[in-house]
Amino acid sequence: MSVTYMMRLKIVAFVVVCFLLWQTLRHFPSFSEFSNQSLSHHWETVVPSRVPPIIVTVFYEALCPDSRSFFTKQLLPTFEKIPHLIQVNLVPYGKAKTETVEAGYMFSCQHGPLECQANKIHACAISKVTQPDTQLKYTTCMISDNMNPEKIGEECAQEHGVKWKSIAECAAGSEGDELLKRHGDTTNALYPRVNFIPTVLLNQSQDSQPAILKDLLREVCTRLQEQRLQSVPECG
Template sequence: MNNKDVSGVHLSPRRAPKCSLNGRDGSLRPTVDVKHSRLQLLERTVENTIALDTLDDSRHIVPVRFLMRISVSRRLQTKDGSCSVCNPIWPMLLVCVVMTLVLINDMYTYGNMASRARAHAYTLVSLPDNEVAVYPPLRVEVYYEALCPDSRYFVMKQLSPAYEKLHQILNIAFIPYGKATTHEKDGKYTFECQHGQLECKANLVHACVTNVIKDEEKQLSVIHCMIDKNNQPMKAGQKCVEKYSENWENVESCVLSEKGASIMKHMGDMTNSLNPPVSFIPTITIDGSQDDQKHILQDLHKVLCKRYRGPKQPSCK
């Protein structure tokens, strides 16, 4: 049809509309030209619900969901009926919003993880009625010399009384070597000791006692007995070993054989491996630590009560 009069009506030319009725409900839907196609795609994508799901079953973290709907652009209809897209700063703003939400989500998630970890660290696990919590005993190692007066005092006045009260929470090991030195020639070991060869002999008897007698309480009893009067190591050894119903012949055989020398060499290796090195005899380690030597030598029982992490023992109250 041309633009001439038809039945007396004049039709003037019209522009092609910039907006068309293309919605499902017949509403006005603007048509954006090609140069805005990227923005249009971004709008369609982001207008959907954004869900950030941080579910982590292995860590038992409750999911955090951020739900939002964001309109990327605003339609502005000009006076002549055309439609345009608002300022393209909106896409950048959208990116910033999304990144902020992700950051908040991470902070929430890992904050919960940290708080749960702290709570777990300080939570006591309840045990069934028929089970009892087990705490490891304290390991006490005594680095001493058989003829050293300070070693004698410690064994008789500190170690024996403390063990009598706290034996249920203690493991004791004796290392009779001190400030001795070891020499090896033709596969055989000889020793020099701080208080002479008599002390080397006494150290050897003590070392064989710890090797032959396996019962810890009897070990302490025999060593307590021997160190009281050690001027005749073999005689004192026999008397004390038999006093506690142990076999002296096995101890004597150890002392007189290469086995005894090998044990003494091992005692020396243990002593020389201490860090810091031995500077005073006796040196006592508790669970491998040399800390607080002064108080250990003065009041071993009090230090052991303080160091033990299990239930307080009756003598410690």
């Protein structure tokens, strides 16, 4: 067998092997695709899903000085700093009492009838103003000077672009009574029972009340960091 023939045979064999290898590899994803798929799968399994915001539930009274202080110095400033990291739920009732009468409901409030009227306006505002930032700014504006509930309600409505008419009609009618009664049911269902106003829950927990009332932002950030197991840049 000649040397030339042997060389040709080796070349043919080499070509055949290369062709077979190419046919095999063309059915597999490229390295970059494989790497991207692997990394994507790894990322999905290791990185946790987005942690939900902290739910801040505030049980308060419209004429309560401590409630006013909490709204203006803690609640609104905290919301303005981390609006996407907290969800605010407002419950205007406090230490009021509800009596069922033939015409509907009769309310008695810790700071007198004027507070019942103001609480009712707050309840209607919470129902009618559904945009979170506008709702909180509006209720904070009202609670800053709630000694004339209708006057301040209308003035704050103009300031924050809120439709006062629907709130006023709600507060003057049975809808306002029903809303306030519902807030009373929510307040009375709280355990332990409310003994200080405001009472503030973080994710349904009443723990650390003095700390929450003193520095809401810090307490919210602490819970966010515990949930995420890492620091939260917005809290820095």
